[in-house]
Amino acid sequence: MGKTTAVILAAGKGTRMRSPIPKVLHEVCGTTLLGCVIEAVQEAGISQIVVVVGNKKDAVKDSLRGVPVKIVEQQEQLGTAHAVMAVRHFLSDMSGVVTVLNGDAPLVKPQTVKRLVAVHAETNADVALLTACLNRPQGYGRVCRDARGYINGIIEESEASADELKIREINVGMYVFRVPSLLEGLDAIAPHNKKGELYLTDIISIFYDKGKKIVGLEGIDTTEVLGINTQRELAEVNRIRHDEIVHFFMDKGVTIVDPASTFIENHVEIGEGTKVYPFTYICKNVVVGHRCRIGPFAYLKSGIRIENDTDVCNMLEKSRAFFCER
Structure with missing residues (x-):
């Protein structure tokens, strides 16, 4: 062949x-x-x-x-x-x-x-x-x-x-x-x-x-x-992929307090021992270290890197950050 x-x-x-x-x-x-x-x-x-x-x-x-x-x-x-x-x-x-x-x-x-x-x-x-x-x-x-x-x-x-x-x-x-x-x-x-x-x-x-x-x-x-032909089908496939992602991280030792209110995109890294609180959105190409606390109500924009043992209490973007470190 x-x-x-x-x-x-x-x-x-x-x-x-x-x-x-x-x-x-x-x-x-x-x-x-x-x-x-x-x-x-x-x-x-x-x-x-x-x-x-x-x-x-x-x-x-x-x-x-x-x-x-x-x-x-x-x-x-x-x-x-x-x-x-x-x-x-x-x-x-x-x-x-x-x-x-x-x-x-x-x-x-x-x-x-x-x-x-x-x-x-x-x-x-x-x-x-x-x-x-x-x-x-x-x-x-x-x-x-x-x-x-x-x-x-x-x-x-x-x-x-x-x-x-x-x-x-x-x-x-x-x-x-x-x-x-x-x-x-x-x-x-x-x-x-x-x-x-x-x-x-x-x-x-x-x-x-x-x-x-x-x-x-x-x-x-x-x-x-599942192929995509309508906006409803797109939302359904997003839900399925969302579940795959959060289950993957939970199996790797990441605590996700409420998977239903936590959204993590593709190509994200999260270290073992990190805890993600409700109403958190983590964009693609974000790297989160070990033993961090993310959220609640946190938004991590694409490209952000969070060092080990860091608390992110609200919003973190490339241009400005609102967070508290241990």
């Missing part, structure tokens, strides 16, 4: 967000949705990353300054397959595999990306895709299987019949392809759906008809499938 490349799709309009900010630049605990996906891919050991931009591309490009990724523009937003086609020139000389992910799924874990790549290699599949079984699969494409249990297609919810809507197994939107198989499949995709778009999901039925090997991996943590 050759080198693995990741293609992250970040060109969509996100009209249901009703926001002037590009969807992928909304934040979850201080990190953009796109940034969360890029970090997961990097932590999975994939260093060659291509980001497909389109809607409000200049803002998305600006957010990627200094980030080691290649940027490809999708001139028109004509569907997910069309977005991958924009990367064709980059992939055509490759002999390895390519992982395709959505840029609006910020809870994806590096371990899951690694597992999917490993399953693809172990099974020598043309494509391995991540699936999940949900009690409420509304909003997601359904995974269809034949009488033998083999995956034979993915049907988008807007195209599904009443029986297909009852399927609980959904398509997460993460795939690992052999590059030659992907390029061959893209050539066969046509706009047969109601929107007249080119869906990447259509490649699964194309592969099935050609006798290519399709492998599904069911995800363990169903929160990883």
Whole structure:
């Protein structure tokens, strides 16, 4: 197997967000949705990353300054397959595999990306895709299987019949392809759906008809499938990530008096023995030492460093500080 490349799709309009900010630049605990996906891919050991931009591309490009990724523009937003086609020139000389992910799924874990790549290699599949079984699969494409249990297609919810809507197994939107198989499949995709778009999901039925090997991996943590399309969904994902962060610090010996009223962003360091009181907000890139007391009603702005054995009683910013030391 050759080198693995990741293609992250970040060109969509996100009209249901009703926001002037590009969807992928909304934040979850201080990190953009796109940034969360890029970090997961990097932590999975994939260093060659291509980001497909389109809607409000200049803002998305600006957010990627200094980030080691290649940027490809999708001139028109004509569907997910069309977005991958924009990367064709980059992939055509490759002999390895390519992982395709959505840029609006910020809870994806590096371990899951690694597992999917490993399953693809172990099974020598043309494509391995991540699936999940949900009690409420509304909003997601359904995974269809034949009488033998083999995956034979993915049907988008807007195209599904009443029986297909009852399927609980959904398509997460993460795939690992052999590059030659992907390029061959893209050539066969046509706009047969109601929107007249080119869906990447259509490649699964194309592969099935050609006798290519399709492998599904069911995800363990169903929160990883959560993509962002509305402000309500963004708030829900922020809550989930908030819980992950505060539980991480409590497991590391940090006392958080009231997790519900304490908000800690990504990329924060807090030393063992520190106590965080209610109504505290700690921004990203803050370092708090050991045995500190933070809050109540404390706000620590990004970039602040708190030395060991320090009390922060109110507000701490770069420009001014209100705190009391022991």
